[in-house]
Amino acid sequence: MDKVGLEKHTSKQFDADLEDVRELVLAMGGLVEQQIADAVRALITGEGALGEEVVQGDTEVNRMEVEIDEECTRILARRAPQAGDLRLIIAVAKTITDLERIGDEAEKIGRMSTHLASYDRPKSAFYQIEMLGRHVREMLRDALDAFARLDSEAALRVAQQDEDVDREYEGIVRQCITYMMEDPRTIRHMLDVLWAVKALERIGDHSTNISEYVVYFVEGKDVRHIGLEAMEKEINEGAARRRGD
Template identity: 50%
Template sequence: MKMNQDSHSTHISQKFNQELEEIRSQLLEMGGMVEQQVKDAVQSLLDGDSQLASEVRAKDHQVNQLQLNIDEYCTQILARRQPAASDLRLVLAVIRATADLERIGDEASKVARATLKLAEEGASPCGYIEVRHLGNHVRQMVQDALNAFARFDSKQALAVLREDENVDLEYRSATRALITFMMEDPRSISQVMSIMWVLRSLERVGDHASNIAEYVIYLVEGQDVRYSEIEQIEAAIAQRGRSLQPNN
């Protein structure tokens, strides 16, 4: 069964409908908090704002607690309702997605930690343009993945997966440029290495956004696409769409 926004609101039990909507709402709330963490972490680095970096790190505890709360709620639903089909996929997708959101928060915290380190050592002589570009790119991926989850939109989720390939290219290009800079100016190695670790964390944010997009496709299409190539996923979605069309 292909899932859409109305699929989980057709149960006899209104309470069950509310429970499913609640876990989805909690996931999106957590996602909004994590997305802001990424934005603030990058901004703290670009501005050299140690106070903002400290706030990003402090929010990590809230994100962790949200994950625990959502996991507990999902566990209760599984135990009480024993959901099947699309309802079960929704609960499982929420559990998986919250784990990736928590890891995105961890990566944002690492960026904030690098900001504090650079504040002590002195700002890096390069790499800030790359951080800004990559940071904006992966934050948009997180936002798009969450929007896809909110709308049960497998096409938007697929677009997020495509963007991950562009992020990987951008990351590798930035890394090569920074390595070249360090070779030309060995005195900059410590600061530039911090920027490289920031870029690595941002690239990982993109990976986790892609994971969430894969869960959306699993939720909507009923097919686990982890470890699949983009072309395979596109073909599977297209084939499923054709099979669901009424015969002429």
């Protein structure tokens, strides 16, 4: 099916309202992405003060979620959007929920970093944690970029990375278990590390969700009911038709 964009309406204010809500989502996404970056840095380097800043910053993430949710409610009440406009509002409402949950996971990592600030860090495990943190942050960035460009193909590529994140997570868990077995005195603080790593894995899951909402908005179909492979085929066939192949 043809991709949809933001349709032009007879009411310029309606167009402005829809564009404003999209911009608010991207602003919230940028804040959450920075929260992830700071949380991972605090965990890797032992900067407890930075971890505390992440914890305090979650309040702003929550405030933005409420603001955008209220704006979506206002648009639904005043404009009664249909078709693509309605899908946009639904996608936005779901996206900000996942962004708020990503913020919660970043806050969790920030808390763990304050607990771990004074402990030694096994280089191999923490290097892998840094790589996982970078991966999930890039997933979020790419999902938001797909949202901004209304690009379902790019969004699908993000969703397809979720299995890679799961494998990275499992590898780190094995490393941490080995470390605890070699030195049982580390068990308590390594459990905090595992909580932080699980939070990163969950960030990957939420980023995947956001990318699926982009596909839903653009293509009008729910990836969860179709599957990634079938959805990829449909998107590619649609792109071929638009090119006249």
